[in-house]
């Protein structure tokens with residue numbers, strides 16, 4: 001890495017957008033000894049993963065989890081020096097409940113897909129015939145070619161029904177995992193993205209789906225740690241700096257933020273897709289004219305409830321047949337030292353995103369109390385809602401053709417973001433992969449401006 005005292009060798013780089021994609025791209029370029037300036041319009045780094053303080057409580061904008069198979073996200077945590085601030089399950093274990101029944105998706109120490117066999121046998125929402133049909137569909141899903149463009153034209157829901165999956169199996173099993181990872185119901189999701197998630201997460205390596213989460217507020221885990229790491233790597237971080245224009249010059253690029261123009265040799269544009277569409281110069285990407293609108297958005301709502309006593313005995317619980325899809329114990333990360341703070345994470349939340357808080361309270365407290373009998377006798381001390389309207393792009397069939405790769409048609413201009421063509425749905429892992437990819441392409445494409453070293457930049461980067 002460059003760090004202080006190491007002469008910069010590579011091209012001058014502007015990274016626009018300080019989410020996980022931009023942070024990763026900026027670190028990649030800085031570690032390759034490029035002089036980097038990161039422009040972020042908000043006052044913090046971390047993008048869609050952030051926290052705020054509310055009456056002494058640290059609140060994340062939305063519960064974020066990762067899986068053991070999120071190798072590049074975990075590498076970023078290590079690069080930021082915060083890998084010990086997350087908890088990663090030793091073995092996948094998901095307590096699943098409805099109002100009357102309790103189940104558990106716990107893996108055994110067996111190779112995939114046998115690791116989930118015992119859990120399936122005891123999964124209370126499936127009949128014996130459902131279990132047999134589920135296994136047949138899972139094996140068929142393992143064989144789906146996610147690189148075949150036709151796979152992206154099919155809806156996951158249609159594919160599941162064509163493979164004998166009944167509504168109850170889709171609701172209690174496929175959507176339990178799928179909605180949380182894809183941010184879409186099976187009927188609204190591309191088979192290519194769904195198959196990617198299930199193949200990588202559940203059907204290939206037994207330990208891939210062990211679940212991890214932060215033990216500290218997301219802002220400290222990502223934003224604050226990134227600012228320190230970037231500064232230590234020699235990068236300049238400009239927060240509160242909204243880029244309003246990106247212009248090509250005869251030798252490079254001009255980035256305009258707050259009326260100030262900065263000349264650079266190369267740019268990584270790591271902003272959300274509609275912001276990218278507004279900044280990209282004509283001819284940069286070969287996409288349909290309405291590509292950003294077509295990629296669309298899918299919302300996530302988090303319902304936050306503080307009880308006067310512990311009501312959830314596990315770190316999280318998943319719900320079947322309820323709007324309370326996943327409930328997390330936020331107490332340790334929030335700084336609360338009395339009572340329990342829960343967050344209900346509601347993905348694909350179109351139904352709830354515009355509903356007033358009072359209405360969500362009427363809907364979600366009874367749902368929570370059906371899932372958590374101990375909550376019925378507890379007092380609700382606080383109830384509030386966070387809404388992320390633009391949480392992810394809509395992972396619908398036909399999305400793949402709307403996601404550009406890291407290289408644009410214009411020299412020195414690269415794209416990153418969870419919405420770019422990573423093969424993953426919009427996740428932290430996808431964002432990090434996109435940032436790594438943009439930085440790697442930039443470093444290998446753009447010649448160094450004052451290379452006094454015999455070491456090629458591409459080797460420094462690796």
Ligand SMILES: Cc1cc2nc3c(=O)[nH]c(=O)nc-3n(C[C@H](O)[C@H](O)[C@H](O)COP(=O)(O)OP(=O)(O)OC[C@H]3O[C@@H](n4cnc5c(N)ncnc54)[C@H](O)[C@@H]3O)c2cc1C
Pocket residue numbers: 016017018019020021022039040041042046047048049061062063064065066241242243244270271272275300301388390391392416417418419426427428429431
């Ligand atoms: C509530 C919620 C829950 C989620 N849960 C999970 C989860 O459990 N697991 C998971 O893996 N993923 C989850 N995600 C998705 C994940 O957070 C995102 O996919 C990822 O963080 C996106 O990172 P990014 O860098 O691509 O984009 P962003 O985080 O959107 O970063 C883009 C940045 O660009 C900045 N910007 C925009 N325009 C400009 C401009 N003109 N100039 C300068 N800066 C600009 C923005 O302010 C932003 O900081 C969740 C998302 C939300 C919202």
